[in-house]
Amino acid sequence: MKKKALMTILPLCVAMAMTACGGNADTAEVKETTVAEETVEADVETEEEAGEQAESAETDEYYEAGRRSLYGLDGAQIDLEDAHTNFTKSQELGNTDANFYLGVLADWYGYPKKDYEQARAYYEQSGDNPYARIALGCLYYHGNGVEQDMEKGKELFQSVANRGVVEGYYGLALVTENEGDFETALEQYNKVAQEGTEQLYIARAMGGLGYIYAFSDGAEQDGAKAVEWYTKAADLGYTGAMYNLGAMYTYGIGVERDGTKAVEWFTKAADLGEKVAMNNIGYMYANGEGVEQDAEKAIEWYTKAADLSDTEAGEHLEQLQGQ
Numbered sequence: 001m002k003k004k005a006l007m008t009i010l011p012l013c014v015a016m017a018m019t020a021c022g023g024n025a026d027t028a029e030v031k032e033t034t035v036a037e038e039t040v041e042a043d044v045e046t047e048e049e050a051g052e053q054a055e056s057a058e059t060d061e062y063y064e065a066g067r068r069s070l071y072g073l074d075g076a077q078i079d080l081e082d083a084h085t086n087f088t089k090s091q092e093l094g095n096t097d098a099n100f101y102l103g104v105l106a107d108w109y110g111y112p113k114k115d116y117e118q119a120r121a122y123y124e125q126s127g128d129n130p131y132a133r134i135a136l137g138c139l140y141y142h143g144n145g146v147e148q149d150m151e152k153g154k155e156l157f158q159s160v161a162n163r164g165v166v167e168g169y170y171g172l173a174l175v176t177e178n179e180g181d182f183e184t185a186l187e188q189y190n191k192v193a194q195e196g197t198e199q200l201y202i203a204r205a206m207g208g209l210g211y212i213y214a215f216s217d218g219a220e221q222d223g224a225k226a227v228e229w230y231t232k233a234a235d236l237g238y239t240g241a242m243y244n245l246g247a248m249y250t251y252g253i254g255v256e257r258d259g260t261k262a263v264e265w266f267t268k269a270a271d272l273g274e275k276v277a278m279n280n281i282g283y284m285y286a287n288g289e290g291v292e293q294d295a296e297k298a299i300e301w302y303t304k305a306a307d308l309s310d311t312e313a314g315e316h317l318e319q320l321q322g323q
Helices: 002-020 025-071 080-092 097-107 116-124 130-142 150-162 168-178 182-195 199-215 223-235 239-251 259-271 275-287 295-307 311-321
Strands: none
Touching: 025 080, 025 097, 080 097, 097 116, 097 130, 116 130, 130 150, 130 168, 130 199, 150 168, 168 182, 168 199, 182 199, 199 223, 199 239, 223 239, 239 259, 239 275, 259 275, 275 295, 275 311, 295 311
16 A cells, blocks of 8 residues: 555656656656556556465465364364365465375375375475475385385484474384384483474374383383373374273273273274274174174174275174174
């Protein structure tokens, strides 16, 4: 608005100056026309800038809406479909960071289906996003969707940590845990859990701490600590932690044995697509553990797991239907 006001006053000043100095009227009119054209151009540029700002705001809005649905932020319910829709819209408007989360959905959550190759493509389209580089490192380290290259995975993890992004230590913890250095792995997971900012890796670092305390042979086991860390991870939406809490209550590790709570945690994980949890719920209904025995519900849950290629669920389903 300020530019337009200045442009409007300027032609009058030019005309007055030309008259005072003895200039002719034709020259003044040409000057006025030129400045008027500049005014139009300035208005066009301002409109373009406003349009770009509006589009950027829309992109950010979709992006943040996706994160709310993915992680259940600000009181929202975790909704993978809504998260996928919003990240897709943000990506289509040019937000390369949205590619990271689309990869996470395909990779970590199996939504709309488990697809490591598609996830890799999304990560690679995320530019220099450090979180995408960590996720890509995980694919190479484990050989998911790519030819396994553990050294390349390590390099990607280290490159992110070298940039001062604390989540890079999540990948390094995977390496040190796999190599049997549980003390260092605990330190690295704890660093991410305490100092990280990306919820995906914070939750999984907490899950890593839970696993080491619960099941690792190379560290002092502490069931109570394991349950504590698993619960924190589950509260952040990590389905693996939900499943493991179900297992802790099933076998009484760090807590009193409680089949009802086991089913509750398995169900939370299953509702977010965890097929092994679906299989376990089927088993519990088939055998009346933590719930009343119900063959129909057992078949229902076994079928859900089998449809997601859980071979054990398929075997249980055949046995149950054959009875």
